[in-house]
Amino acid sequence: MVAGGLSACSLPGGPPAGPRKRVIVVGAGLAGLVAGWELGRAGHDVTIVEARGEPGGRVQTLRAPFADGLYAEAGPIFIPDNHDLTLGYVRLFDLPLEPVESRGTGKIYFVRGRRFVVTRGARVTWPVELTPEEESLGLSGMWQKYIGAALEGLGDPRTPGWLADPAIERYDRMNGVEFLRSRGASPGAVALLTLGYPDLSGDGLETNSALLWLRDLALGQTAKQTYAIPGGNDQLPRAFAARMRERILYEAPVVRIEPGETAARVVIRRAGAYQMLRADHVVCALPFSVLRRIEVSPRFSTQKQRAIADLPYTSVARVYLQCRRKFWQEEGLPSSATTDLAIKWIWEPTVSQRGPRGILESYSAGGPAREIAAMREADRIAFALDGVARVYPRLRDSFEVGASKCWDEDPWARGAYAWFRPGQLASLGPHIARAEGRVHFAGEHASTWPQWMQGALESGLRVAREIDEAP
Numbered sequence: 416m417v418a419g420g421l422s423a424c425s426l427p428g429g430p431p432a433g434p435r436k437r438v439i440v441v442g443a444g445l446a447g448l449v450a451g452w453e454l455g456r457a458g459h460d461v462t463i464v465e466a467r468g469e470p471g472g473r474v475q476t477l478r479a480p481f482a483d484g485l486y487a488e489a490g491p492i493f494i495p496d497n498h499d500l501t502l503g504y505v506r507l508f509d510l511p512l513e514p515v516e517s518r519g520t521g522k523i524y525f526v527r528g529r530r531f532v533v534t535r536g537a538r539v540t541w542p543v544e545l546t547p548e549e550e551s552l553g554l555s556g557m558w559q560k561y562i563g564a565a566l567e568g569l570g571d572p573r574t575p576g577w578l579a580d581p582a583i584e585r586y587d588r589m590n591g592v593e594f595l596r597s598r599g600a601s602p603g604a605v606a607l608l609t610l611g612y613p614d615l616s617g618d619g620l621e622t623n624s625a626l627l628w629l630r631d632l633a634l635g636q637t638a639k640q641t642y643a644i645p646g647g648n649d650q651l652p653r654a655f656a657a658r659m660r661e662r663i664l665y666e667a668p669v670v671r672i673e674p675g676e677t678a679a680r681v682v683i684r685r686a687g688a689y690q691m692l693r694a695d696h697v698v699c700a701l702p703f704s705v706l707r708r709i710e711v712s713p714r715f716s717t718q719k720q721r722a723i724a725d726l727p728y729t730s731v732a733r734v735y736l737q738c739r740r741k742f743w744q745e746e747g748l749p750s751s752a753t754t755d756l757a758i759k760w761i762w763e764p765t766v767s768q769r770g771p772r773g774i775l776e777s778y779s780a781g782g783p784a785r786e787i788a789a790m791r792e793a794d795r796i797a798f799a800l801d802g803v804a805r806v807y808p809r810l811r812d813s814f815e816v817g818a819s820k821c822w823d824e825d826p827w828a829r830g831a832y833a834w835f836r837p838g839q840l841a842s843l844g845p846h847i848a849r850a851e852g853r854v855h856f857a858g859e860h861a862s863t864w865p866q867w868m869q870g871a872l873e874s875g876l877r878v879a880r881e882i883d884e885a886p
């Protein structure tokens with residue numbers, strides 16, 4: 416339950432807790448959609464304004480140019496089973512779920528020019544210098560020694576005041592690599608432990624607040640299985656939007672926000688004309704990467720302006736390679752690979768999709784993602800083909816068509832997800848979600864689960880409650 420008698424997944428349908436309000440929600444991503452849905456159900460008068468011609472924001476499923484009805488995600492892939500809000504709304508809208516499985520045996524790593532297919536319990540001679548103890552611990556033993564043990568002392572990150580505890584806050588003052596070194600990890604161990612997931616936030620683990628990473632790991636600890644919506648995760652925002660059709664204005668980018676003490680206004684551009692909308696409350700459910708380009712008058716507080724200007728967003732470039740056959744499955748190879756190449760992570764989005772054809776994608780972040788984004792489409796595909804073929808050598812015989820998604824160039828996202836440099840969880844964190852007069856802030860960045868749909872939903876529910884309970 417969230418406060419005020421509102422269930423985690425839905426406010427009770429009317430009457431409102433406070434007086435009925437007129438609310439403008441800016442942005443029909445998951446944060447804006449859930450806020451609009453719950454406020455509407457509680458009896459408030461809601462209008463959602465969205466720049467794109469469709470709902471969902473960063474929850475995007477790509478279906479073209481793929482054959483045989485294949486699809487891949489441009490945004491979220493995984494719904495961990497402890498993401499109660501995401502799963503709650505999936506169930507509320509009667510959407511199907513399927514477990515995300517990897518096929519093949521073991522895991523593939525590509526490190527310093529060599530490929531390793533690692534099966535459970537097998538001893539690997541990694542091409543990095545490790546201490547004798549690290550050699551005998553192996554990758555999972557090192558993970559437990561340097562990371563797992565520290566997580567045990569972190570407690571529950573959702574506890575109010577968690578971040579202010581000096582024992583916790585000290586991890587915000589170091590980057591992820593400094594944290595590993597402080598736990599005794601050798602440079603070789605650091606090189607192995609930062610491969611893959613930790614490397615997909617910001618410009619790599621050494622640029623991230625260690626606390627951002629540790630909080631994410633602590634929150635993820637209780638997850639046993641991940642799920643996806645068969646047919647595409649974009650069905651979740653579409654399900655919200657289909658039930659609020661008459662309340663959403665599409666192709667209506669907000670160009671100006673006017674906060675006030677007793678009301679607020681937004682100016683939208685629609686069909687070539689400007690229109691001013693007035694409301695008792697405005698929900699700003701935009702990424703700060705986009706908000707920083709929107710005129711705000713009178714200005715927000717200095718701390719809010721700083722948070723909006725300084726919060727960084729991760730560059731992500733994904734390149735999808737459709738293949739005639741799922742040759743990797745025929746070879747019994749795993750359908751994902753962790754590499755130290757510029758393409759970083761390889762993943763098969765079609766693992767549970769039928770047919771002989773399949774897709775392998777490369778998922779790059781940080782500097783390499785910006786390099787890929789600077790290329791022409793054909794060069795992005797050629798670059799990904801080169802990288803992925805080093806790990807799956809039969810790729811070129813089977814490759815048919817490619818596509819890419821670079822999040823920095825998406826004008827309504829300008830990056831994939833928020834991240835925090837060392838010190839920023841403490842310095843920016845408290846100012847991100849705080850309301851400014853009648854303007855309330857939602858979005859993955861304004862939650863305890865940044866970088867996840869769960870965070871977007873959590874933040875949307877928080878603002879719905881703020882507004883519902885306001886006098």
Ligand SMILES: Cc1cc2nc3c(=O)[nH]c(=O)nc-3n(C[C@H](O)[C@H](O)[C@H](O)COP(=O)(O)OP(=O)(O)OC[C@H]3O[C@@H](n4cnc5c(N)ncnc54)[C@H](O)[C@@H]3O)c2cc1C
Binds near residue numbers: 493669700701859867
């Ligand atoms: C590459 C990638 C991988 C991810 N992987 C996962 C995953 O595996 N699992 C998971 O749970 N999450 C994942 N996420 C995170 C998840 O997608 C986000 O946390 C969530 O979708 C963010 O929702 P939001 O509502 O905060 O923001 P958004 O979805 O960005 O919504 C903001 C909305 O505002 C609109 N907008 C922008 N500018 C304007 C304007 N001027 N006027 C009006 N509207 C405007 C946008 O079009 C958009 O619809 C991933 C995201 C990306 C990009």
